Amino acid sequence: MGLLPELRASALHCLLETDPSAKAQQVAAMARAHAGGAMLLDAGAALSAGGAIPGRPPRPELVAPRLVGRRSMVTVEGRAMLIHALAHIEFNATNLALDALWRFRDMPPDYYTDWLRVSAEEAVHFTLLGAHLRSLGVEYGHFPAHDSLWEMVDKTRGDVLARMALVPRTLEARGLDAIPPLRAKLAQAGDLVAAQILDLILREEVGHVEIGNRWYGYLCRQRALEPRATYAELAARYEAPVLKGPFNLEARRLAGFTEDELDAMGGSE
Secondary structure: OOOOOEHHHHHHHHHHOOOHHHHHHHHHHHHHHHHOOOOEOOOOOOOOOOOOOOOOOOOOOEOOHHHOOOOOOOOHHHHHHHHHHHHHHHHHHHHHHHHHHHHOOOOOHHHHHHHHHHHHHHHHHHHHHHHHHHHOOOOOOOOOEOOHHHHHHHHOOOOHHHHHHHHHHHHHHHHHHHHHHHHHHHHHOOOHHHHHHHHHHHHHHHHHHHHHHHHHHHHHHHOOOOHHHHHHHHHHHOOOOOOOOOOOHHHHHHOOOOHHHHHHHOOOO
């Protein structure tokens, strides 16, 4: 009987996959194997990528955010542009979860289980949005996209504390604020399928941001750091975007932000 596959090495294999559909299928298979007890974990293994990270297709063309284009809800093409942008976010989110899973050594076992869950859920989000995009006559890759989310993933590759601070609890948390108005626009335009997908994404993104908050708190305690001061220092050092309201305070509370943090944001419901 052969040895069982190792979780972090399997996550790296998925991350290097360039075909988005194949990546989503591989992530789902990895999650099923882990749930069935058919995966080992070597948290201390020193892994090497041996390929470009993340694996992605030649399209979409990556451009500056200002060049992505306007997304009018009046036309099918405009809605397709928005769905495409959301699919790209979820594709990047799948990759960032896989990167958090394989890259950082010597974390507790629950850390790796949490990020496996995030990768599997993000892959489902991408698959749902991709299928809806095809129903609008467009394939993923048709429109240009920007890479702001992955740029921060790359900048924080050397420190799991910075990664937890500035990706899930900063950039991904912006999705908690952005999804409700986008959902309302799509529903108003009559795209109820897209609206329902966004309902699912919002519910699960609360959990993803909570995972980032929880492991950020764990790492601050482990390193004897004050969380708010440390966050401010990391945000300045890594040039994180300045947060602007309005904020979805209810979702942020569910995701583990403290009242002091929410008060400091100065946002509104």
